[in-house]
Amino acid sequence: MSIAVFDVGKTNVKLFAATADGALLEHVAAPNRSLDGPPYRHHDVAALEDWLLDGLADLGRRHRIEAVVATAHGSGGVLVGEDGPAMPMIDYEQEPPPAVAGEYRRIAGSWRERGSAVMLGAAHIARQMFWIEAEWPDAFARATAFLATPQYWAWRLSGVAAGEVTSLAAQSHLWAPADGKPAQLVADRRWERLLPAMRPAWEALGCLRPEIAARTGLAPETRVLNGVHDSSANFYRYQAAGLSDLTVVSTGTWIVSLTDRSEGVDFDTERPARSCNADVFGRPTPGMLTMGGREFSSVAGDAPRRVSRETLARLVESGTMALPSFGPDDGLFPGTARRGFVEGPLGDDPEHRYGLAVLYAALLTAECLDDLPTAQTVALDGGFVQEPMFGALVAALVPRSRIIVNHDPFGTATGAALLAGHTTRRGPAPLSADAPDASGLPDLTSYRARWRESARNRSDPQ
Incomplete structure (x- = not known):
């Protein structure tokens, strides 16, 4: 069948x-x-x-x-x-x-x-x-x-x-x-x-x-x-596999983060990029939504699609960073639409530009996760995870959670298909995911703090 x-x-x-x-x-x-x-x-x-x-x-x-x-x-x-x-x-x-x-x-x-x-x-x-x-x-x-x-x-x-x-x-x-x-x-x-x-x-x-x-x-x-909303279908894929205390970050045109952790969430105050959806059971799933894919493309441009730990180390050591936002959407930082730019000595170097885009996408993802309740497990999937350094960087930036990477590019379809067996399933649905290798990465603590300060200083709270 x-x-x-x-x-x-x-x-x-x-x-x-x-x-x-x-x-x-x-x-x-x-x-x-x-x-x-x-x-x-x-x-x-x-x-x-x-x-x-x-x-x-x-x-x-x-x-x-x-x-x-x-x-x-x-x-x-x-x-x-x-x-x-x-x-x-x-x-x-x-x-x-x-x-x-x-x-x-x-x-x-x-x-x-x-x-x-x-x-x-x-x-x-x-x-x-x-x-x-x-x-x-x-x-x-x-x-x-x-x-x-x-x-x-x-x-x-x-x-x-x-x-x-x-x-x-x-x-x-x-x-x-x-x-x-x-x-x-x-x-x-x-x-x-x-x-x-x-x-x-x-x-x-x-x-x-x-x-x-x-x-x-x-x-x-x-x-x-x-039928089902696409992000909730993808979230259900992990629920059907038996996971809970979970945040799922799906990446593509949008970075979509959803979590089953709602304790302490202020549902009465609007926050930049904050959303609240529901899972298939009707429970609230707080989330974050930002156009990370378009931001990534703006930074990467036509640069060669390759990045190494050495490239990332040079970017961090030199202080080269991409600051939001490059697209027509403010994203996580109000008032920054179309004001994105790159600063630092390696910003115009084609050999570093793709690595800078990967680093920028990981910083945006970590910022989304910081604005949600901490979950025991964070699952990454979608287009960005095809680059191994993306998962590694998120793991380094978010050490408080277990990071897993799912390389299935069609999680929405997988989750939707699993609905057909919802009432008859007798055990967890299969899930293939692995932990990224974050070894050998530079210390990102001070770099991230400087990036966040610069991004927020450019942001209009109104």
Whole structure:
């Protein structure tokens, strides 16, 4: 038996076949295209559905698909009617009209209610709903539900609409993760009718709709699971392996840190880059979110992809450092967007530039971890861990925790696949991870202190 996992990213989509214990067998990928409009920049979900169904048909010729589950980023959703989308799916990088954006900031509620900052573009499902309600009120009034992306695809495949806690807790501003209930905004706007009843990520909503089974050739009894937010799916991968007292740091375009440790966390005060999501059980998972991948690329540029302990020693000894922030986002240091720069004598040396980027990424990661409760185990995964020095540097910078590195590049898909066996699993799911080798690294204590002081001195607390 195999599980089909549909992984919807902002830029690309992937379709996997996986075993019930999360081993990935094969996958295909395609761009997640957007159309400029009208009525606004939006994702082409009709074309994406054709691609998904063709992919399921193809996988079904080689694998006996027992269940299908979708996972996705947390900034997308679709307003739906009886038979399909009531409005196109907004591309979350599309800016709403200024009046809509300004009014939304006024009504969005406290940080405790939101669980995230008010981000750029149309990044929050609540803001997308507010925008559509304001400018297309007739379509909004006729709609039957607003579904987060994983649940939209579950609905298209099964015909059953449901809510799910990890998807709504991921910066939708519709769910207060710290309190495990809908945000006050939902009642204030009278949006309850558009939010279906919550069901667990692992629950089978039903089987494939008959026309979908006929189109794909999959068995009519193929289960459709409710689905899950991508970072929470990755976190579940470690939970299914039996780990707790845990922080997971996933790296790529974003550095996403989530922890199951919530004691002592102030859920009432907004902090730079702080977030609060939920795990599949509905428990709050405090986190940090910063665009580390873009920062890394800005520093590394086209430098040769090689770094050694000797390179790192020279960078530290010379005091050469990258200071935030290079991209359009402030990240961990408010007021630093697009003000990033490199200082020190080796900053322009191509032989050291990649090493400087790795060191900078490790410092950003350590800063994220410092702003969360200390966990016994910190698991690193994603794109950065393909460079061994990254894990080694984080281990050196964060000696209070056990650091493990997971080299599986598709942890989201693995975690989503494991949901299919959630109620029948009798032991820990397999997990392959190792401890990084931090031996021979320079002492980073004073270097990190200087870097942090310089970064914070450039930061605007407002």
